[in-house]
Amino acid sequence: MNRKTFRKATFIFFLVLGSGLITSALLKSPTHKPAKKRQTSVVTDEDQWVNSEMAKLSMQERIAQSFMVACWSNKGKEHLAETEELVRTQKIGGLIFFQGERDNLQEAIQQMQASAKIPLLIGMDAEWGVAMRLSGEPRFPYQQTIGAANDLNLTERIGYQMGVECDMLGIHMNFSPVADVNLNPQNPVIGFRAFGSDPKQVAKQTAAMVKGIEDAGVISCVKHFPGHGDTDKDSHKELPTVSHSVNEFETKDFLPFKSAIDAGTRSVMVAHLNVPSLDPSGTPSSLSKVVIETYLRKKLGFKGLVISDALNMKAVSEKYGKSEVVAKAYLAGCDILLFPENVPDAIKLISSKVESGELSKEDVNEHCRRVLRAKYHAIIHKPMVKRKDPAPERKLIIDQIYEKALVCVKNEQDNLPIDRLDKQIIRIAVGTHTAAFRDRLNDYAKVTHYKYFTPEEAIRRLKEIKLDPNATYMVDFHSDGQRARNNYGFGNWKQVLELLPENASTTVVLFGNPLTLQKESEFPKSVKSILCSYENTAPAQERTAQAIMGAFDVNGKLAMEINDKWKLGFGIDLKNNGRLKYSSPEELGLNPEKLKEIDEIVAKAIEAKVFPGCQIVVAIDGKMVIQKSYGTTIYENGDSITNNHIYDLASITKIASSTTALMRLKTLNKFDEKMDLNHLVPEYVKGTPYADLKAIDLLTHQAGLTPWIAFYKRTMENGELNPTIYSTTDKGVYNRAVADNIFIKDDYWKTMLKIIVETPLTGKKSYEYSDLSYYFFNKYIELTSGMGQNEFVDKEIYQPLGLQTMTYLPLKKFNKKRIVPTEFDKEFRKQLIHGYVHDPGAAMMGGVAGHAGLFSNATDLAALMQFLLNKGQIGDQSIIKKEIVDQFTSCQFCPGNRRGIGFDKPTVSIKNGPTCDLVSPSTFGHSGFTGTITWADPENKVNFVFLSNRVYPDADNWKITKMSVRTEIQRVIYEALFEARQK
Structure with missing residues (x-):
């Protein structure tokens, strides 16, 4: 390789590096600060580079630096070869790219840059991102939508994202934003491309967009000066007239351009318009020295690049011809001549005007210097910095734009x-x-x-x-x-x-x-x-x-x-x-990297066979920031868990069904927690020690009930089901399904209640957890409402809330594959429990019980808990009175008993309890034997749901507790939240 070739190869390498194909600006965050102004030494370096490059250029080559030729990366090799020939022989200064795809665009840019004597300035119309020109790319909202959202912070951030997107592709100049005020609804060419029809609002939006694009290191270009908003003709087809007075231009049309100039835009595009009040000669504004020099340069004080609108547009091309129109734009003061159609002839024509004295050499040099200075900052002296993944920020901004619009x-x-x-x-x-x-x-x-x-x-x-x-x-x-x-x-x-x-x-x-x-x-x-x-x-x-x-x-x-x-x-x-909002961690400022610790905890748990799979939903301040499913339904060839799978909630039934039903009945003045069982269900307790037990003591687990009774053992003989109690088919009085091909007598629940009241009370008045009281509450809900507990909660709670998976008896509503299996019951039902309640007592009740039997996915359970966080309200409607929710979710007998009415609570010390130690004392929820848990924290506004089938295939698997899986996940959530709040 000779020295000359080596120098060229080295130049191309650094050119590509600086162009943004390898490096780019940092993604802008809400706290992103603009780069500091360059010091005097940088300006000196700039002058040295510009002067050095100018010295190498002939007069024609200096003129050619103003030419930005159209190129299509998808038009094939012949077109690209023709364009490359213009780069190599005519020494043009830049290219504007139109239709193509990401890969062929980058290949075309590299091909063209390799043939350029001076790096090419690459531009693109990317008003709604590069998707405006490239197929297969996601697009940003239109300016009309961004203007409707009317959030300057979002506008600036979306401009930054657009700039980063351009920069990543090697595009130095984005012909955006549109600064026109959409004053004419019949405008065929502006319309949705404008921020709106209020000049002041458009000015603010334009400035914000400019700041974003420029902070990403990309040249913004505001258009179409002096203002294309009040026209009813398309300048692509004919020359429109804007009949505004000078005062109207200054008070309406100019405002966004002035705002953009003050915000630091480095280029302004001049439109093809007839503007009689500004230039009575009838000369189109893009070719008018009066419009450019008197109004844009002097009146508005713009010192950057002036760019003509596309010179192939019929508004000017048909009248002046392909070469003459380019020369006129150049003489009028345009630094960049966009989309010239006959490059060699146009360069020769402009050169001839220099020779004739119609155009001074000083004007040519000034145009060239402006172009070279732009290249210096956009390409040569562009800093190399790291780039974050733009996707999360981009999605958040777009969602918020559409939401606010x-x-x-x-x-x-x-x-x-x-x-x-x-x-x-x-x-x-x-x-x-x-x-x-x-x-x-x-x-x-x-x-x-x-x-x-x-x-x-x-x-x-x-x-x-x-x-x-x-x-x-x-x-x-x-x-x-x-x-x-x-x-x-x-x-x-x-x-x-x-x-x-x-x-x-x-x-x-x-x-x-x-x-x-x-x-x-x-x-x-x-x-x-x-x-x-x-x-x-x-x-x-x-x-x-x-x-x-x-x-x-x-x-x-x-x-x-x-x-x-x-x-x-x-x-x-x-x-x-008050309904849950589907959101993202970024909306609340949560660090997604911190939340990845949850994925790691779950992965380790699945690997250790704590459970085959699980669902997690986390909502903070009513916004669902995590909705994830992990693992499989069973270990052996199980289906992947999705957010639509349904789990057995086990004892969460106590709050999600029974307690919620009692709160609803209290709202209807049909329940009082001070009542005793003799008033609630006299038929089943009269004359027994149970009659005097108060509802509040039962619901806080301090009534002295034994924790659990193995009812099923009393229905078995020699390890087999008693045929007088069970049947293998659904017939006659044997109509309550316990499992596949197992049906129990429809009135056996009476025997179960009799067994409970014949069981001596412990005599303790301290806290001791027991399922048994919920058998009575199940019957009270039925007697009071006149319908089954499953029907009552569905009608009064679940349907109004739109809960579609929360239900008893899921096999009556859902395909079995959607329901996650629980234990392989070796002792009682001797089969895999799949679609039937895991709890034996609830199964013997026919699947509808007060303490177990409810199924749901995590999303619906989170929606119910959010309803309780919202104090039982849906908008202005009160399904449960606020004071009742407050009462039931508060600790009733602290410090000796941590429980609320029906609800579990953290321990008084917060430590060594069912929650992590970061929750507030106001937190309420419950856990379930099958590996489920839910906690709602009113103070921190945290709603946490975890569902699993840790009992598969064996209920003696207690690794979920030994590894503290659920509390560790909860800890990560709170640490991420507190970290975000401290920012």
Whole structure:
């Protein structure tokens, strides 16, 4: 390799290193600080480099540095070869990349840079991220949505993310943000690309976006000066006229550009517009020295790169020709000539104007110096720093943008959010890409779905369906278009609403441009609420579903005027009803690396055969930050556990069913904890020592009951089931299933109650845990409600909360494969217990008991515990009175007895108890024999659920306690929380 070749190879290596293909800026966090201003020595180095490069360039090559030629990385080798030829022979200064893919883009950039005498400045229109040009890439929200969210911190962070994304691909300049004020709803080219129609708000948003992009080390480019917002023509096709006065330009259109300049934008794009008040000659603004020099340079004080809009656009190209239009833009003051179509001829034409004296050499040098200075900071002197994984921050920001942008424009009779979910919900979806909305709704409630691709199909097919007038309806319309054609992609959507029952309660959701409402003001009587969600993306749908269900407040306001009814700034606030929000650790500032310790604890436990698998749900402040499943249903060829698997809750039944039912009955004035069993269930205790036992003593385990009775042993003879008590088939009085092919007499529970009251009391009044009182409470709930305990809690608690897996007798509702097996019962039922309650006594009750028998997944149990953390409320509705929840979840007889009424509590010292030592004393919950536990901490707002089948295949496996698996997981949660709160 000769010296010249070696020098070129070395230059290319450092060029690639500096361009961002290998290194990039640190991801911006909420506390991210901009880089310090460069010291004087850096400026000197910059001057030295610029002067050195200038000295190597001929006059034509200096002119060529202003040329930014269009390139498509997906157009094939011939196109790339032609572009590379321009780089090599014409010495152009930059490339703007259009359609392609990540891999071929990076290959093309490297190919072009290797042929460049001076590093190329690489640009891209990436207004909603590189997905605007590259296929297969996830996109950011549109500026219209970001403006509607109206959170400057989020806007800056999303700008930073866009900058990092560009930087990672070797893109130095993002032609973003759009600084136009969308003053004309009929604007065919700006619209959803603008932040809104309020100049002051647009100015703030533009500045925030600029800061984010620039802090990532990427050149931002605000466009389209002097303001493209108030036009009804597309400059790609013809020259639009903006008839604003100078004063209107200065008080409206210029504000965002001035704000962006103050925020540090390094480039401004000038539009192809006819602006008579600024330049009466009729010269397009992109070719007007008056517009560029008088207004942009002098009036606004801009000293950076001035960039022409694409010079192939018909607004200018058809009138002036491919070469002349480039020369005019250059002479007018554009430093970068974007998308020139005939590069050699244009360079020659500009050179001839230098020779003729029409253009001074000093002007050429000034243009070239500005371009080289930009390259110095974007490429040559770019710092090398580490880069974090952008995905978690990116997802969080996007979710929050869609959440905050969501706006309610109609909500009669407080239709939203939906509080109680025990009414039929019918959803009618119209459009494409609708699944994310469906799936999140299903997480909250049982919903009947109808799906149609067009309004016409919906109208035709709905006429064939008998719709229930008493149901709650949701009709969601989905548009993947944002422009005005075909009613913003929605078509004749409103006609679908005419088919709904007149007296129904309907929520309309528009996933797309809310300008579809421009001509609408009146709706059918059934339409009680309307939500605008701006875009038809999965994150937008997911957040909207949560809002409808009441998981968070909706405070969005319109960032543009829709019509006389829905003006700028309009929006109806919706208050959350306390339901769990599906969220992420990052939303609460929790360190995901710290939470990975939970994965490690579970992995070690599964390896040690503590349990085959488990589910964990953690919610903090009502936000679900962990919803995970681990392992398998059984050790041998088991199915992988999912969040939808259902576990036997064991003794958690005591709080999730019996205690909750008693609190509901107390709310209805049908229960008093001071009552004794003689008042509650006289038929079963009259004349026995049990008659005087008070409910509060029974529920706090200090009534002197023996801990447990092995009822099943009394039903066996010589190790076999007594055939007078059991049958192998469901027939006659043998109709209560105990397990597969085992049915017990339907009244044997009476014998069990008789056995209890014949068992002497211990005489102790101190705390001693016992299951037995719940047999009586089971009967009291039945007698008082007039229905089985399973029916009562389902009707009064689970259905209103939308709990779909929490149930007794799961085999009647779910496929067996969805239910996690428990123990292989070798003594009593002599089979694998799968879908039947593990507890023998509860099984002998037919699977519905007060102390055991309830099944659920972790998510539904967490939702129930959140309901209790919310003091028994769903929005404004009180299912359980707040004071009753407070009473039952408080310690009743501390310090001698830690228990609440029905609920377990931490030990008084917090140490050596059922919880880790970081919980607050107000914490309440319960554990279950099968390896389950749940704790709710009102003070720290922590909701923790852990479900497992540690009893598989043998209930004598107590490794879960010996290894403190559940308390150690709880400890990690609290340590992560306290660490976040100290930041």
